[in-house]
Structure formats: C-alpha cells, structure tokens
Amino acid sequence: MANRSRRVVPAGLALVLALVTAGCNANSQSTEPTKDKNTTALKSAPRGGTLHYLSRRATESFETANAQMVPTSRLRWVHRGLTSWRTLPDKDTILVPDLATDTGTTDDGGKTWTFTLQEGLKFSNGSPITAQDVKYGIERSFAPMFQGGLGYHKTLLVGATDYDGPYDGKELDSIEVVGDHKIVFHLTRPFGNWPWIVSMPAFAPVPAAADTEPETYGEHPVASGPYQVTSFRKGSQAVLDRNPNWKADTDQTRFAGPDKIVLDMGLNNDTIVQRLIDDKGEDKTAISNALISPSQFQRIESDPSISDRMANSPSGYFRYLAMNVKRPGLSDVRVRQAINYAVNKAELQSVYGGPKFGGQITSTIMTPGIPGYTEYNLYDGGDTGNVDKAKELLADAGVSGLKLTLTYPTDVSAIEEKEAQSIKNSLARVGVKVELKGLDGNTWSELVSSADGDYDMTTNGWGADFPSGMSTIQPLFASSEIDNGGGNASKFSNPEVDAAIDAAIAEPDLDKAAEMWAAIDKQIMEDAPIVPILVQRTQALAGSKILNYFIPAYPPFANELVVGVDR
Incomplete structure (x- = not known):
C-alpha cells in the first residue's frame, strides 16, 4: 500500500531557505490586507517583483502524473489539488480544501469519499475546471509512461491494479463523476487518510483536450494555480507569469506574491550555494533546492549577513x-x-x-x-x-x-x-x-x-x-x-x-x-x-530580499507557495 521510494539521503544537507519577516498581503490588486489566512505567525507576501529559482536538477517539469513533490512545492505554483497543506512556522501542518469546498466526506467509515469542487474555477486557458478534469488527471498517472511518483491511490482505488491509463479510451470506474462539480472515490478498503492522499500531485486537474502530447505536457501544462508556464527550455529555463483566471479568494494556501518566476535548471550545486552566499544582483531574490554541505556551515555561521538568511528545520x-x-x-x-x-x-x-x-x-x-x-x-x-x-x-x-x-x-x-x-x-x-x-x-x-x-x-x-x-x-x-x-x-x-x-x-x-x-x-x-x-535537520539559504520563507516541523522543506520578494 505504501509508496516504496522514500529512503532519504543523509542530511546535514537540505532543501530549505531562510526565514525572514513577511510583508503585506498578496491576494489583492492593492497592498491592503484583504483576507486572513488563519495564520498566527505568518503574514501574506507583497505583490510584485520577480522570484528566481536556482535548480540543481538537470531539468524541471510541471508534470503531475509521476511527481513526488509535496503540496507546498513549486509544482503547486502551476497546479492545484482537491486539498492542500497549510504550514506555519510555529504550528503543525494542517489539511485544508483547495479546489474542493471541504476536505472530503465519507458515509461508510472511509471506504467511499466524496468531494465537491468550488464553482466558477477556471484554467489558464479560460475553460472551467470540472470534476471530469480531476478524474482525467488522476487516470493519466496510471499510464506506463508515467511510472513513479506518489502512488498510494494506485493500490487503494477499486480496479486500479489492472488499469493502464486513459490513452486507450478506458476509464477507471472507481473514480465517479457526478455532474460538473462532484467526484466520488471508491476504495478497496476503509482509509482514513484519503483526504491527505488527494493533495498529492496526481490529483491535479488536466483537461483531456489539452493532453495531445502526454510526454511533454509537463513543459506546457494548462494551469489551475496562480502561475502559468509562458516559456520552457528543457534543461535550461522556465518562465512563469500570472494566471489571469486564478482567484485569490478561492485559494487558502498560495500567496502568489511575485509577478514573475524565473526557474533556471541544471546548475552546479556548489555554485548555487556560493551565489546565494555572495548575494548579488538577481540572486538577492533567489531561492533554490541546493544542498548545503556540513563543510559550508562554518563559513555561513561566521558571517551574520549570511547566517541570518539560513533556515534550519525544527524537525526532519x-x-x-x-x-x-x-x-x-x-x-x-x-x-x-x-x-x-x-x-x-x-x-x-x-x-x-x-x-x-x-x-x-x-x-x-x-x-x-x-x-x-x-x-x-x-x-x-x-x-x-x-x-x-x-x-x-x-x-x-x-x-x-x-x-x-x-x-x-x-x-x-x-x-x-x-x-x-x-x-x-x-x-x-x-x-x-x-x-x-x-x-x-x-x-x-x-x-x-x-x-x-x-x-x-x-x-x-x-x-x-x-x-x-x-x-x-x-x-x-x-x-x-x-x-x-x-x-x-x-x-x-x-x-x-x-x-x-x-x-x-x-x-x-x-x-x-x-x-x-x-x-x-x-x-x-x-x-x-x-x-x-x-x-x-535540513538547511538552506535564500537571497536577502526573499520574504516569508520558513521551514515547518513537517514537511522539512520551505513552503514555496507563500514566498514574497521585498522590493
């Protein structure tokens, strides 16, 4: 039943960035606060500026069918799920609705789960987000070309072990769509954590009409989150701009502060860390997935201007x-x-x-x-x-x-x-x-x-x-x-x-x-x-103009959805 690939690299290494003071609210065209996200130690981020992401991965992708990323990762700049995670610097992570109106209901002790989508949600291309799009997105994850990823649903859904995806015209009947806004999951056994499972990447909606080239869909997906991919050069760079159809008042977990996000791929790990230490130019507004080695801690700790930008996880x-x-x-x-x-x-x-x-x-x-x-x-x-x-x-x-x-x-x-x-x-x-x-x-x-x-x-x-x-x-x-x-x-x-x-x-x-x-x-x-x-523990650096980056007790990664840029 469990995903079988969660062994982790020894740490003293990490993926996380600095905790800094937050700015104003990001969920409005103005800089005035417009809504409380039920946080006690975390404010929203200011709207505007360009965020730079420095990636040591040879290439990044916004494909959800085989992704292992947690719901607070950069994948969720572009994609939403039925549920999501709200993290705070000083409190436990909680589950909240995302596309759905609640975190799911069950009438039979956890064997059948029902979710209702919010009305009026739209993709970046203007088409409505429906329960059928969520169903199709999940079904894609069963295709042989997308092996890997977080696969709890592949053993829990009825009939899933014999299903090979939608590309031969077949559907998975245990994912039932009722009208445009209701989706029902029929499981093989009672499973109380199903509301957490539907926060995972494979549960992002995908419009079937846009999935004409599945192998490269992750390079140009139709966005349901606050950003859309407007430029993608594999192994080099992706540029994300605002999705005009995303509405802040429907989203409880994303602050969407920066106007633009530039993601550079395939960079040398040590070079990234050194750039963040030097903190020059656009690197002042950069975050990364670079690993800080134990040998670099002494240099970082000896200089407050650097150590103040390093976060250290409370758990891990x-x-x-x-x-x-x-x-x-x-x-x-x-x-x-x-x-x-x-x-x-x-x-x-x-x-x-x-x-x-x-x-x-x-x-x-x-x-x-x-x-x-x-x-x-x-x-x-x-x-x-x-x-x-x-x-x-x-x-x-x-x-x-x-x-x-x-x-x-x-x-x-x-x-x-x-x-x-x-x-x-x-x-x-x-x-x-x-x-x-x-x-x-x-x-x-x-x-x-x-x-x-x-x-x-x-x-x-x-x-x-x-x-x-x-x-x-x-x-x-x-x-x-x-x-x-x-x-x-x-x-x-x-x-x-x-x-x-x-x-x-x-x-x-x-x-x-x-x-x-x-x-x-x-x-x-x-x-x-x-x-x-x-x-x-996990640690990492951020540029000096990065706002609102922190590591919660779980997961031991920075929440990339709430970051802001100090202008």
Missing part, C-alpha cells in the same frame, strides 16, 4: 538502525534492547553535523510535526549510551562473543560509512563484534528489501509522504512490507501490530487515528526491532 527525517529480527543473533528481544542501550547517539549526532545542523537525538519512530507524536524513551541510556545496562541484558540472554554484520550503501555520501563505523565502535564497548559491509546503492536496496537478505543490521533514513504515523509506521513495520521491495528492513512481523496498523489506517477520525499511531509507535519499540537515532 527519521534516521535509524534496523536489526533483522529473523537472524539468529538478533532473534532475542533482550539482545536488541541491549543494542539500543549500547549505541552512542551523541557521536552519531556529531557525524551528521551536531545538534544544530545534524539533528536531534530521538528514541521514537514518529518525528515532531506528525500528529500523535509523543516523546518517550524505553531504553534510556543517555545520549552516549549505557554500557553496563547493555552488558546486563546480553548476559541475561546468555549471549557472549556475538558477531554481527552491518550493511550500508556506499554511493550516497561518506557520512554513512562514518555512521557505520560509529555504530561498530559503540557495540565493541559491550563485546559485540561488527563486520562492516559497504554496498552500492542498488545492491543494498535489493538486499534489504528482500525477505531472505543476508545481513544482520543496516542503517536507513525515512521521510513521511504526508503527516500521519501511517506514512512511516506502515511501510517500515507492517508484515506486508517484508520482501518484494518493501521497506521493512528489520523483517519485523507481529500480528497484533499488523491488526493495530490496519485499524489506524481505516480510522476516518484523524485525531483518533493520531492517538492510535502513537500507541503503535510504542508497541513496536517494546519489541526493539530498530534503534532510533536522529531526526535529521
């Missing part, structure tokens, strides 16, 4: 050590608990850049910013570990001279090798000998996602696709996610946990579901299949 990605519970040396829970006590998390934190840039030490599965997150520590050995307690547990288990393998990928960054060495050193303190095995990323991925992988332990990172415990707990710990490319690297299988996961997935009351996920988090850690290590 989940970094952990997975223990293969099917292996003889790790089948006893006391051994796994001992390893939890033994690991020196402070040293691992230092490997990733320290508490300020690397991340915060953690003892839970869910991360801050995910509803239901509750702080607890079942194996509190302090930040540096408790050697005596670990030795005591190993003795209780009758274990001595234990030898284990620790497998890790070698082609991501040097940090993972240092991380593995640190864990080896930690376990050596309690008499556990660890052999390190570095593998190329593809080989590593195949090994840890197969049921009979020949390894004892592996390091991993994970990022949730949407703010629910389901998006981390189910793919990493459900029995269904063992083998066939699944993310259950610890091979953890507990029928009671599986039943609890199924119940939480089905719960349509998201507040109640959050409490259920919190309980499951602790239930899993009682079996100690992993060692939670860090919540990895």
Whole structure:
C-alpha cells in the first residue's frame, strides 16, 4: 500500500531557505490586507517583483502524473489539488480544501469519499475546471509512461491494479463523476487518510483536450494555480507569469506574491550555494533546492549577513538502525534492547553535523510535526549510551562473543560509512563484534528489501509522504512490507501490530487515528526491532530580499507557495 521510494539521503544537507519577516498581503490588486489566512505567525507576501529559482536538477517539469513533490512545492505554483497543506512556522501542518469546498466526506467509515469542487474555477486557458478534469488527471498517472511518483491511490482505488491509463479510451470506474462539480472515490478498503492522499500531485486537474502530447505536457501544462508556464527550455529555463483566471479568494494556501518566476535548471550545486552566499544582483531574490554541505556551515555561521538568511528545520527525517529480527543473533528481544542501550547517539549526532545542523537525538519512530507524536524513551541510556545496562541484558540472554554484520550503501555520501563505523565502535564497548559491509546503492536496496537478505543490521533514513504515523509506521513495520521491495528492513512481523496498523489506517477520525499511531509507535519499540537515532535537520539559504520563507516541523522543506520578494 505504501509508496516504496522514500529512503532519504543523509542530511546535514537540505532543501530549505531562510526565514525572514513577511510583508503585506498578496491576494489583492492593492497592498491592503484583504483576507486572513488563519495564520498566527505568518503574514501574506507583497505583490510584485520577480522570484528566481536556482535548480540543481538537470531539468524541471510541471508534470503531475509521476511527481513526488509535496503540496507546498513549486509544482503547486502551476497546479492545484482537491486539498492542500497549510504550514506555519510555529504550528503543525494542517489539511485544508483547495479546489474542493471541504476536505472530503465519507458515509461508510472511509471506504467511499466524496468531494465537491468550488464553482466558477477556471484554467489558464479560460475553460472551467470540472470534476471530469480531476478524474482525467488522476487516470493519466496510471499510464506506463508515467511510472513513479506518489502512488498510494494506485493500490487503494477499486480496479486500479489492472488499469493502464486513459490513452486507450478506458476509464477507471472507481473514480465517479457526478455532474460538473462532484467526484466520488471508491476504495478497496476503509482509509482514513484519503483526504491527505488527494493533495498529492496526481490529483491535479488536466483537461483531456489539452493532453495531445502526454510526454511533454509537463513543459506546457494548462494551469489551475496562480502561475502559468509562458516559456520552457528543457534543461535550461522556465518562465512563469500570472494566471489571469486564478482567484485569490478561492485559494487558502498560495500567496502568489511575485509577478514573475524565473526557474533556471541544471546548475552546479556548489555554485548555487556560493551565489546565494555572495548575494548579488538577481540572486538577492533567489531561492533554490541546493544542498548545503556540513563543510559550508562554518563559513555561513561566521558571517551574520549570511547566517541570518539560513533556515534550519525544527524537525526532519527519521534516521535509524534496523536489526533483522529473523537472524539468529538478533532473534532475542533482550539482545536488541541491549543494542539500543549500547549505541552512542551523541557521536552519531556529531557525524551528521551536531545538534544544530545534524539533528536531534530521538528514541521514537514518529518525528515532531506528525500528529500523535509523543516523546518517550524505553531504553534510556543517555545520549552516549549505557554500557553496563547493555552488558546486563546480553548476559541475561546468555549471549557472549556475538558477531554481527552491518550493511550500508556506499554511493550516497561518506557520512554513512562514518555512521557505520560509529555504530561498530559503540557495540565493541559491550563485546559485540561488527563486520562492516559497504554496498552500492542498488545492491543494498535489493538486499534489504528482500525477505531472505543476508545481513544482520543496516542503517536507513525515512521521510513521511504526508503527516500521519501511517506514512512511516506502515511501510517500515507492517508484515506486508517484508520482501518484494518493501521497506521493512528489520523483517519485523507481529500480528497484533499488523491488526493495530490496519485499524489506524481505516480510522476516518484523524485525531483518533493520531492517538492510535502513537500507541503503535510504542508497541513496536517494546519489541526493539530498530534503534532510533536522529531526526535529521535540513538547511538552506535564500537571497536577502526573499520574504516569508520558513521551514515547518513537517514537511522539512520551505513552503514555496507563500514566498514574497521585498522590493
């Protein structure tokens, strides 16, 4: 059920830009405030100016059918969804209506979901946005040419596993259109998080009449958001101008401050960072997806004129050590608990850049910013570990001279090798000998996602696709996610946990579901299949004239929809 491609690159690296003071309202032709977006720490952005986006991607695309971007990303400058995310600097991310009038209704416990579109919405070409356009946009994502992307809907919609898209004239009957404004989704099972799923890129409307060249549609899409693509040179530059048919009073999440957005593609990562550090000319109004390396932090931190423009996420990605519970040396829970006590998390934190840039030490599965997150520590050995307690547990288990393998990928960054060495050193303190095995990323991925992988332990990172415990707990710990490319690297299988996961997935009351996920988090850690290590932080720079850029607790990226330019 879960998307299977959410492993994340080790951080101390990031995608996020500086938090600066906001300006006036952007949702009016005047500079006077015209509406409250229900924010307490975030104002709207001033209208006007040109925003520059510096991209390290070889090419950017505004294709939604196979996109993995979150709903606060630059893709949403051009496209809207049925729902969207509202982020604030100091509050949890919430789900709000976008094209729809509400966040969805269900009358059967979450198996059937109904959304009604706002009336009067138009595409950039002047045609009305209808429920049929949303249905067609979703159906495109099933076409073989668009494999990839966030694919929860591809297993949840009835009949979806046998559907190959609309290009052979077939429709997916489980997406039902009633008139111009109502769309009904029929799912294979109750799924309480469906309102979050419909915020994902594939749920953007696409008029079938405009989809004459699907392979290149992402270069010249018909816009439903506040900007339209007016120029596109693949691998070079895209220019976005205002969509005259977008109406601010229909949109709860986009400020649409800049008059124009210029997106430059294929730039060298280090060159982007240096340009933002230098802060000259048009780079003063630039944001980017460049990764800041730990080696650059000292330079940035030493100069307030630069450090004031760097944002640092309050939360981030989940970094952990997975223990293969099917292996003889790790089948006893006391051994796994001992390893939890033994690991020196402070040293691992230092490997990733320290508490300020690397991340915060953690003892839970869910991360801050995910509803239901509750702080607890079942194996509190302090930040540096408790050697005596670990030795005591190993003795209780009758274990001595234990030898284990620790497998890790070698082609991501040097940090993972240092991380593995640190864990080896930690376990050596309690008499556990660890052999390190570095593998190329593809080989590593195949090994840890197969049921009979020949390894004892592996390091991993994970990022949730949407703010629910389901998006981390189910793919990493459900029995269904063992083998066939699944993310259950610890091979953890507990029928009671599986039943609890199924119940939480089905719960349509998201507040109640959050409490259920919190309980499951602790239930899993009682079996100690992993060692939670860090919540990895993300950082990045913005130009000195960028307004209203910040990193919420979730997602650990800047909200590109609310940015403004100080003129």
